[in-house]
Amino acid sequence: MAQQDKPTTSDLVIERLLAWNIDTCFGLCGDQINGFFESLRKHADRMRFVHVRHEENAALAAVGYAKFTGRPAACVATAGPGAIHLLNGVYDARMDGVPLIAISGMSYHDTIGSHLIQDVESDKLFANACLFNERVMGPAHATTVTDLAVRSALAHRAPSHIALPIDVQSQSEDKASPKNVPGHHSLAAQPMVSLPPERELQRAAEVLAGCERIAICAGAGARGAGDALEHVADLLAAPIIKAGLGKDCVPDESEYTTGGMGLIGTRASQEAFENCDGFLIVGSSTPYYEFWPKPGQARGVQIDLEPSRIGMRYPVEVGLAGDAGLTLAALAPLLARHEDRSFLERAQTATRESWELLRSQAQDEVRPMRPQTVTWQLSELLPDDAIITGDAGSVTAWSNRLKLRRGMQYSFSGTLCSMGAAVPYAIGAQIAYPQRPVVAFTGDGSMSMGMGELATLAYYNLPITVVVLHNNSLALEIWEQNALLGNPQFACDLPSIGFAQVAEGCGVRGFRVEDPAEVAGTLRAALAHDGPALVEAITDPLEAPFGESLLPAHAKHLVTAFQNGERDREAMAANLLQPERLAQSPSLRGVQDQLERFT
Numbered sequence: 341m342a343q344q345d346k347p348t349t350s351d352l353v354i355e356r357l358l359a360w361n362i363d364t365c366f367g368l369c370g371d372q373i374n375g376f377f378e379s380l381r382k383h384a385d386r387m388r389f390v391h392v393r394h395e396e397n398a399a400l401a402a403v404g405y406a407k408f409t410g411r412p413a414a415c416v417a418t419a420g421p422g423a424i425h426l427l428n429g430v431y432d433a434r435m436d437g438v439p440l441i442a443i444s445g446m447s448y449h450d451t452i453g454s455h456l457i458q459d460v461e462s463d464k465l466f467a468n469a470c471l472f473n474e475r476v477m478g479p480a481h482a483t484t485v486t487d488l489a490v491r492s493a494l495a496h497r498a499p500s501h502i503a504l505p506i507d508v509q510s511q512s513e514d515k516a517s518p519k520n521v522p523g524h525h526s527l528a529a530q531p532m533v534s535l536p537p538e539r540e541l542q543r544a545a546e547v548l549a550g551c552e553r554i555a556i557c558a559g560a561g562a563r564g565a566g567d568a569l570e571h572v573a574d575l576l577a578a579p580i581i582k583a584g585l586g587k588d589c590v591p592d593e594s595e596y597t598t599g600g601m602g603l604i605g606t607r608a609s610q611e612a613f614e615n616c617d618g619f620l621i622v623g624s625s626t627p628y629y630e631f632w633p634k635p636g637q638a639r640g641v642q643i644d645l646e647p648s649r650i651g652m653r654y655p656v657e658v659g660l661a662g663d664a665g666l667t668l669a670a671l672a673p674l675l676a677r678h679e680d681r682s683f684l685e686r687a688q689t690a691t692r693e694s695w696e697l698l699r700s701q702a703q704d705e706v707r708p709m710r711p712q713t714v715t716w717q718l719s720e721l722l723p724d725d726a727i728i729t730g731d732a733g734s735v736t737a738w739s740n741r742l743k744l745r746r747g748m749q750y751s752f753s754g755t756l757c758s759m760g761a762a763v764p765y766a767i768g769a770q771i772a773y774p775q776r777p778v779v780a781f782t783g784d785g786s787m788s789m790g791m792g793e794l795a796t797l798a799y800y801n802l803p804i805t806v807v808v809l810h811n812n813s814l815a816l817e818i819w820e821q822n823a824l825l826g827n828p829q830f831a832c833d834l835p836s837i838g839f840a841q842v843a844e845g846c847g848v849r850g851f852r853v854e855d856p857a858e859v860a861g862t863l864r865a866a867l868a869h870d871g872p873a874l875v876e877a878i879t880d881p882l883e884a885p886f887g888e889s890l891l892p893a894h895a896k897h898l899v900t901a902f903q904n905g906e907r908d909r910e911a912m913a914a915n916l917l918q919p920e921r922l923a924q925s926p927s928l929r930g931v932q933d934q935l936e937r938f939t
């Protein structure tokens with residue numbers, strides 16, 4: 341074989357990724373990774389390369405791709421700044437339990453550590469973020485490392501990192517060591533099927549049989565297990581309360597769900613937590629477990645794929661380590677149907693009240709408009725089968741209240757909670773599903789962090805609809821500084837950007853809407869646009885994203901912050917004191933007199 345015909349290290353990595361059915365790679369080139377890009381060029385007919393504007397978005401797009409398909413994608417960056425940019429998205433994968441293959445360049449194999457340009461040892465950089473993390477030493481090492489990277493990512497639902505020194509990327513001559521037995525590896529995949537032992541299932545059924553008012557909390561681990569979950573909820577007459585990452589495990593139109601939980605959740609969810617005597621946790625280790633039943637209040641059973649997470653957030657009596665769908669299906673025949681349906685029925689009434697609150701808030705014709713108007717209208721207009729990506733901000737609360745119908749999918753950067761994930765997640769989703777409608781729901785802070793990707797939407801003509809809540813503010817931080825710490829807001833203002841104009845400048849159809857009466861029409865036009873579109877909706881930053889779901893301590897903090905001189909306290913107090921909201925918030929009613937002093 342002539343020298344130039346021999347596969348390079350990069351060829352071997354790419355061919356092995358393809359053999360694993362990983363055929364999509366997001367990234368951006370650079371002199372320390374261009375050897376790999378030559379191989380991407382040669383494999384362009386089989387490895388779909390998606391050129392983004394910032395490496396962080398390459399990794400986040402790969403996370404979005406994996407969250408909506410269940411399959412990993414690759415992302416690639418040059419050494420130094422490229423790898424460092426990539427890292428945030430790779431951490432997102434790690435923290436939300438998502439498989440991903442990150443590839444980054446390094447300096448020459450014999451200059452590493454000698455202060456050359458961009459000489460950041462990316463294998464060390466990714467050590468904490470990735471479960472599998474190796475530097476490839478040459479072609480003879482490439483397939484072994486790639487196999488292990490993919491296997492680890494799939495087995496542990498975690499990111500893997502492959503570091504490729506620049507000269508190694510193009511190297512095709514190598515001598516295998518005597519321990520490297522030719523042909524010793526294979527692609528045999530062993531899908532994990534994990535089911536708890538029968539004895540533990542029996543114990544779980546006994547605990548649940550002894551409870552009268554059972555609440556279920558479902559998180560990311562319950563995604564894909566919706567049918568089994570609804571069946572168990574029906575048997576137990578138990579409402580399903582969805583942690584942020586579990587939003588699409590059952591649709592919001594399900595008669596069993598009370599919607600979201602925690603600061604961004606509904607009063608219906610909180611009431612179920614407060615009044616339950618039995619607690620079934622399905623694939624959730626939400627950071628907001630202070631909203632859960634108090635330790636000791638309810639007898640607990642927890643299902644989690646990851647045994648080490650059992651008992652981490654709640655003192656459960658029985659832990660079922662297993663796949664949520666399979667475990668629920670195995671548990672169901674052991675459960676007697678709860679004849680007393682009253683706990684579920686009360687939750688259903690409270691859920692209707694939560695939706696009614698949102699609906700009536702959405703009807704307000706004030707300006708700047710309430711974000712609820714956008715949420716409500718978007719829910720009405722979302723096409724069947726839509727994929728929606730959310731973002732960090734008060735926008736998390738508003739996207740959490742979108743009314744998902746059966747077949748829709750939703751996710752956001754949940755545990756890392758990185759701003760700016762909605763658009764790259766949407767890119768990953770749209771690349772995976774060119775025919776499905778994809779909506780990115782984001783804030784002006786997040787949008788300004790990742791604005792460059794609007795050009796990516798135009799470049800690939802991805803028909804994503806980006807909805808930006810433009811409130812000239814890092815609004816969530818106003819409410820967090822006040823409600824979590826009792827401090828007046830500081831450094832939350834954002835100078836206005838003409839997002840519709842920026843979008844147009846990038847080749848994306850731009851819409852701007854200020855009038856609540858025009859929201860539906862504008863969203864309809866954007867969704868119908870044949871190509872990428874952006875809607876900037878001018879919204880009120882002083883709309884409390886978590887008014888009715890505050891805990892008493894948060895309500896007290898708000899009063900303290902107002903006493904300490906919060907500049908917008910008058911408008912904030914007025915917003916919190918709206919009768920419909922007060923009616924659903926015992927915590928706010930507890931400080932009503934004190935809040936009234938500020939209006």
Ligand SMILES: Cc1ncc(C[n+]2csc(CCOP(=O)(O)OP(=O)(O)O)c2C)c(N)n1
Pocket residue numbers: 732733734735736757758759782783784785786787809811813814815816817881
């Ligand atoms: C990368 C990153 N930086 C900072 C934060 C802290 N943070 C969370 S939400 C938020 C404000 C987001 O502002 P915007 O996108 O305008 O949404 P809004 O809250 O106004 O709806 C900030 C600063 C974060 N989560 N991620």
Ligand SMILES: [Mg+2]
Pocket residue numbers: 733783784785809810811812813814815
């Ligand atoms: Mg904002």
